[in-house]
Amino acid sequence: MAKMRKFDTKVQHLKYKVLREVARAAWDDKLMQNITSIPKRIMPGNEPTMRCCIYKERAILGERIRLAMGGDMSNPNVIEVLDIACDECPVSGYDVTEACRGCIAHRCEDVCRFGAITFDEHQKAHIDKSKCKNCGACSKVCPYSAIINRTRPCERACKIKAIHMGPDKAAEIDNSKCVSCGACVYQCPFGAIADKSFILNVIDILKKSDNNNKYKVYAVVAPSIAGQFSYAKVGQAIKGITELGFYHVVEAALGADMVAFAESKELTECDDFLTSSCCPAFVDYIKKHYPELEGHISHNLSPAATIAKYMKEKEPDCKIVFIGPCTAKKMEFQKKEVRPYIDSVITFEELQALFDSRDIDIMTLEEDYLDNASYFGRIFARSGGLADAVAQGLKEHGLEDFKYNPLSCDGLDQCKIALLRASKGNLPNNFIEGMACTGGCIGGAGCLTHEEKNKKDVDAYGELAYEKTISDAISLLK
Amino acid sequence: MKVTICIGSSCHLKGSRQIIEELQNLVKENNLTEKVELCGAFCMKNCTNGVSVTVDDKLFSVSPETAKSFFNSEILSKVN
Numbered sequence: 001m002a003k004m005r006k007f008d009t010k011v012q013h014l015k016y017k018v019l020r021e022v023a024r025a026a027w028d029d030k031l032m033q034n035i036t037s038i039p040k041r042i043m044p045g046n047e048p049t050m051r052c053c054i055y056k057e058r059a060i061l062g063e064r065i066r067l068a069m070g071g072d073m074s075n076p077n078v079i080e081v082l083d084i085a086c087d088e089c090p091v092s093g094y095d096v097t098e099a100c101r102g103c104i105a106h107r108c109e110d111v112c113r114f115g116a117i118t119f120d121e122h123q124k125a126h127i128d129k130s131k132c133k134n135c136g137a138c139s140k141v142c143p144y145s146a147i148i149n150r151t152r153p154c155e156r157a158c159k160i161k162a163i164h165m166g167p168d169k170a171a172e173i174d175n176s177k178c179v180s181c182g183a184c185v186y187q188c189p190f191g192a193i194a195d196k197s198f199i200l201n202v203i204d205i206l207k208k209s210d211n212n213n214k215y216k217v218y219a220v221v222a223p224s225i226a227g228q229f230s231y232a233k234v235g236q237a238i239k240g241i242t243e244l245g246f247y248h249v250v251e252a253a254l255g256a257d258m259v260a261f262a263e264s265k266e267l268t269e270c271d272d273f274l275t276s277s278c279c280p281a282f283v284d285y286i287k288k289h290y291p292e293l294e295g296h297i298s299h300n301l302s303p304a305a306t307i308a309k310y311m312k313e314k315e316p317d318c319k320i321v322f323i324g325p326c327t328a329k330k331m332e333f334q335k336k337e338v339r340p341y342i343d344s345v346i347t348f349e350e351l352q353a354l355f356d357s358r359d360i361d362i363m364t365l366e367e368d369y370l371d372n373a374s375y376f377g378r379i380f381a382r383s384g385g386l387a388d389a390v391a392q393g394l395k396e397h398g399l400e401d402f403k404y405n406p407l408s409c410d411g412l413d414q415c416k417i418a419l420l421r422a423s424k425g426n427l428p429n430n431f432i433e434g435m436a437c438t439g440g441c442i443g444g445a446g447c448l449t450h451e452e453k454n455k456k457d458v459d460a461y462g463e464l465a466y467e468k469t470i471s472d473a474i475s476l477l478k
Numbered sequence: 479m480k481v482t483i484c485i486g487s488s489c490h491l492k493g494s495r496q497i498i499e500e501l502q503n504l505v506k507e508n509n510l511t512e513k514v515e516l517c518g519a520f521c522m523k524n525c526t527n528g529v530s531v532t533v534d535d536k537l538f539s540v541s542p543e544t545a546k547s548f549f550n551s552e553i554l555s556k557v558n
Contacts, residue, residue, distance in 0.1 A: 218520065248486055248521035311520065369487035369525075466491055476485045476495055476518055 023357035182327030182445025222324030226461035227454030235367025253373030255307030264393025280332035281436035325444025347446025486521030
């Protein structure tokens with residue numbers, strides 16, 4: 001059975017095991033009794049398998065347990081560095097290695113625009129760090145692949161330079177810049193950066209509901225679920241969520257339909273340009289890095305918050321848990337404008353851990369239905385989907401004459417270019433779809449897998465939607 | 479009178495939207511908009527017999543085909 005679980009990396013698998021054990025103990029109200037035995041249960045042997053010694057491995061597991069229980073409450077960021085897990089990777093940038101043969105061609109010297117390459121008496125190349133800009137051009141042209149990039153994977157993953165080496169050499173996050181997208185979490189090869197978990201909060205909400213008698217607990221699930229849990233069917237994962245004790249599962253994509261409908265109208269009424277507000281990391285990026293553009297952000301809440309708001313207005317005492325691919329959602333739901341609607345947030349990674357903490361094998365379950373949204377709401381999960389949905393929204397409003405010129409920014413590096421142009425008044429587009437993760441939500445750090453096929457899965461899932469237009473999907477909500 | 483139509487996934491696939499549209503039209507045609515409140519709810523735990531509709535908390539199973547007769551017997555004749 002365990003073989004069927006699919007994670008991209010062993011780091012994710014390790015994190016999953018910790019979440020599963022913490023959850024297992026929490027369901028039985030035995031977390032405090034069992035907490036010290038969890039590291040040993042995960043690492044039973046006396047031989048280290050990952051680090052210098054078993055004691056360090058278990059100490060790091062202790063830190064992972066802390067994160068699984070909610071992490072450092074005094075740190076407002078939902079992304080945290082586990083200092084002792086950080087391997088303190090080199091930070092020297094581009095370096096010439098032993099593989100340099102001291103050739104005659106010196107392509108590296110010719111291609112360097114900064115005059116940073118020098119040669120010793122053996123004709124071997126050296127990089128003058130005071131001149132090098134880490135552009136990587138020399139590395140690309142060396143016929144011996146002798147020049148390598150020693151930028152830390154976390155720093156390379158962070159397109160907005162919010163992580164750097166701290167005074168003790170471990171990575172340090174600058175909370176004034178970080179947007180909690182989780183790119184570093186997914187990219188750190190040592191699993192030294194992690195997102196705080198709210199699984200204990202969710203277990204508590206479910207338990208106190210007394211089987212949904214005291215209040216109902218709804219799960220709002222992101223459409224990127226289509227490419228996840230690939231060892232089973234989406235319907236079985238939905239059934240698994242109700243087996244965990246949720247009353248009912250609702251598509252966040254229905255909120256996306258509502259957003260697309262409202263946002264297309266808003267676009268025609270705004271001057272200059274509008275940016276999307278769906279991706280909480282993108283919104284946070286604008287607020288922290290381009291505050292002068294804040295007025296251009298759409299006034300819509302994110303799709304999950306929009307549908308949750310609708311549900312809470314109908315049923316004020318219900319509880320709503322968002323389940324998705326996103327670590328930034330854990331930051332978003334704590335904001336004052338979202339807090340009244342979303343009670344907690346977990347990722348697909350954490351959902352898998354919750355299933356297994358209750359020994360729920362979703363492959364053995366019958367399929368449940370999940371069908372609230374239209375094709376357009378569902379394709380929000382991948383880059384370009386939101387812009388397509390806004391185009392459809394314009395059409396359904398009868399506003400086809402509006403000259404719609406969208407730009408879909410796939411990943412924070414593209415968002416950065418677009419916002420930079422916009423801040424200088426050089427943006428030809430009137431709508432920016434901003435997605436912090438590469439590929440859109442399907443590239444989220446909380447996904448179990450990140451594969452090429454996930455985009456196709458989302459599109460195919462969109463095609464399966466019963467409702468074919470945004471207006472039809474949202475007409476139910478009036 | 480409060481009429482709640484289930485818009486959970488299972489009922490949605492069985493035609494909640496068509497029923498809502500039909501009931502909205504009938505309520506309007508019969509000038510009952512002041513007296514009948516139509517609303518949606520996510521799941522009434524009666525999925526196998528959907529589409530579930532409650533009239534002041536009494537549960538009914540309705541299909542798009544039976545929506546009109548349901549309106550006549552359970553809403554129109556009882557509203558006053």
